[in-house]
Amino acid sequence: MSESSSTIKALVSGSKQSVNLPSQRFANERHSPESLRLALIEAQYTLRDTRNKPRGRGVLILMSGMELAGKGEALTQLRGWADPRLFKVKARLPVPPHSPLWLQDAALLPEKGEIVILFGSWYGDLLQARMTYLQEQKRKDAKNTKKINKEKSNVDHSLVPEMTSERFRSEVERLHAFEQDLRAQGITVCKCWFDLSWERLQERLDTVKKSEEHWLHLHGLDWRKKDQYDELVKLRADLGIDWIDINGQDPTERDLEFGHIVLSALREPRLPTAPANRRWKSAEIPAALLAPDQAVLEKETYKARLKDAQAKLAKLVHQCDRRSIVLVFEGMDAAGKGGTISRIVEPLDPRQYQVFPISAPEPHEMRHPYLWRFWSKLPVPDFVREHAVTNLSIFDRSWYGRVLVERVEGFVRAGEWQSAYAEINHFERDLTSGGTIIIKFWLSISSDEQERRFMARQETPHKRFKITSDDWRNRKRWDDYLQAAADVFAQTNTLEAPWIIVATDDKLTARLAVLESLNRRLEAVLKS
């Protein structure tokens, strides 16, 4: 266990943005309860005032630790000291395995100006899975050596992934990356571990009332078993050094310490925006963007092949019904995103898919990390699987807006869009590792063809709604968009979530190319 612990420590301290150690956090300040109270309230209101500011902050306090160490009591005292209305207390329920660990947590995250105190965290499922795995291993070992243990496991192994030491490490690493991205977007994540010695825990267990005992079984742990307790102590060390230990022994000290920790979290300044990388090297613009292929398809050939491709797609989507499929469409205006999407959904039952046309974020969405509005749109897998029929999400424009329109129009600073690629890669990797299939299409049109289509739109009554002055304005920044697209490919064309560039000067060729390559990809994924 110790090797994994040191690996993770190295990982955390080696990350680019340094983590403040708990002791540094409030070494200089020690309040009496009365002055703490005032300081907390002031900090709450200061934080709340950042609600609609571009550099606003949110604060997320994770509460984990040993049972009966006093999490609830510490929170009650905190609510008594400060303005209880400005704490949102939420409980995080266990999430079924095989879904991105944090996806369902989008609704739990604080907006700018908010403080969320979260009971349980995305580490809970992980710890439980690891504990279960370790117990199973022990059971197996015992069985192998003594052949006497007949106790049956009640764990369904088809559902719970084997939480080996290696897998555990990589999951912890993923969560750290997720939290680091939250921090970069203005959410202070403060993780409190309420600790309690074995002896004191046993004493407190003796005094628990019958009616309260159900709280002790929430995570399937038996707090009367010393070996499980010891295991948890070891695991806690593996969670990383950015957890703050709070000793639950003495209630008064505990509450005061928790209050100080929350105070310092409330006051923690927002991480500075990553500075622009002066050595940023723009990617070379691929030929497929500069001069899209001009192949033309006969209408009759198109019709026949389209019909085949659509039938095949319907079959493949049905075969994927235990997995989510996410399609992303990007490209210049008038490149044919809408028409292509229509051909994809045509053979499907409307209950199977959902199309999300993405435009500028709403004010309340701007109070969250910019990926948040996509997290909250994505279908939650497994959870409601029994009834779920929708497994295809199609994005007509997407989270790539951050590194396309927002970059080109200067809505974000260079440091922000430059770091967005990594955040997007994390996001997509978390989805794909949870079983989601992601395929991204860039529809590549030539400048001449775009102009022709713009003109046609202005002249055709039922197409006029498709063209606005924005479109003409964007057209003037053609080269900037090409460069931004080239950088997107260079930075985010991953094995798990690849980009497919499709030439669209000929609409029929383009639609067929999208459908056929989509089919190929789905077939490949299903086989693997």
Add this chain to the structure above:
Amino acid sequence: MSESSSTIKALVSGSKQSVNLPSQRFANERHSPESLRLALIEAQYTLRDTRNKPRGRGVLILMSGMELAGKGEALTQLRGWADPRLFKVKARLPVPPHSPLWLQDAALLPEKGEIVILFGSWYGDLLQARMTYLQEQKRKDAKNTKKINKEKSNVDHSLVPEMTSERFRSEVERLHAFEQDLRAQGITVCKCWFDLSWERLQERLDTVKKSEEHWLHLHGLDWRKKDQYDELVKLRADLGIDWIDINGQDPTERDLEFGHIVLSALREPRLPTAPANRRWKSAEIPAALLAPDQAVLEKETYKARLKDAQAKLAKLVHQCDRRSIVLVFEGMDAAGKGGTISRIVEPLDPRQYQVFPISAPEPHEMRHPYLWRFWSKLPVPDFVREHAVTNLSIFDRSWYGRVLVERVEGFVRAGEWQSAYAEINHFERDLTSGGTIIIKFWLSISSDEQERRFMARQETPHKRFKITSDDWRNRKRWDDYLQAAADVFAQTNTLEAPWIIVATDDKLTARLAVLESLNRRLEAVLKS
């Protein structure tokens, strides 16, 4: 069956706001596909422009009917004609019984400016429950008379309520009331029933591909059984006359008809605000508000009784763990809502409850019916019950804001707040009939005591945040608030969701009174 059908018809046509019959809707207008296309697009954009307007509209199209009648195809054609990005297509999943039929649908409703096309609807569960019940009855009859039928029912009767004819009628009535409230708040609800003759249905079933068959079993109906088909035809008649039948026989006609129906729904003007009732009779202000009781409690007595009451509450909340509890706190500023809520949650585990401080709605919330932001906050029962631990929701101010602050400050017209009582009663009745326990507290303070507390707040550092200029302003409208409160009691003090008025000039007496009456009510409900 025919008696129930006529009852419902009477109910619908007897409702205050008349329902436009389908034939009236587009009798005057018959478009060619090309002119329909243009009209649809224009109507879509006109609707979208109402997005942020006070009298903005949303449109909800429900799609139900016989299988294979062409719902999906009609939608595909509609998407082809109009701007597909301006239709949100959603699928509604079945909801477990015993939850308010529409509660989980909050996320499916259109905002102002939006069009939502919904596959399946809140009638789906109802129809299915009724069909199941009828099948069960037949089975029982057969068993009783012939004693030969050994086929076992696979329905768990502890979960599915007996959907008797009477219950079915009352559920339909409830849904009509819900829809009527939606219409009054600016959502056009247009219900399309895709019909298909028995013969044609059987023909189409013959041509269904193996890979598509799963769609036919979604609702547990066997479309090959004539008796089930006939049953559904009868039930459809009982759903009310505001459903629009679309004949699925001829695809071209069907799509054109659906397009016209959607067009007329897009264009349907918002229902006028209910006119102010000139004969509105203000309720008499109860003595408990004019002169709150002045009883005073000894600190020692308080402490002892509080401890008992809190222990009891913890036990009761745990006993209620299969039911949601909703507490509402209203009252003048400084009446002690916050302090009382703190005493309620003190003995509980923070995972058991959630406190919602309610203030003015956000701009994006204003695009929904005003109750919407509460629908979306309430815990969804049963659905995730296996893991759910939070069953107590406490509202520090609530939906009564509509008939208190919004009324007094003139944010809504007389007709609006006057009709809000009925909407609130519907809402609460739907919750309680789904098993939720609602208890509403009015904390009654005297004007003198309020002034004393305001002054104290200004003088105490850690209380200063609690007082703003708004509070002094509201104080000037004291009598108006008293009158509004009196009307609230007169209109919304129902058996299922009662108001409890608690005198709060003595804080200790008040806190204890709230806790003890809360306990009494929970005990009574648990016994019943």
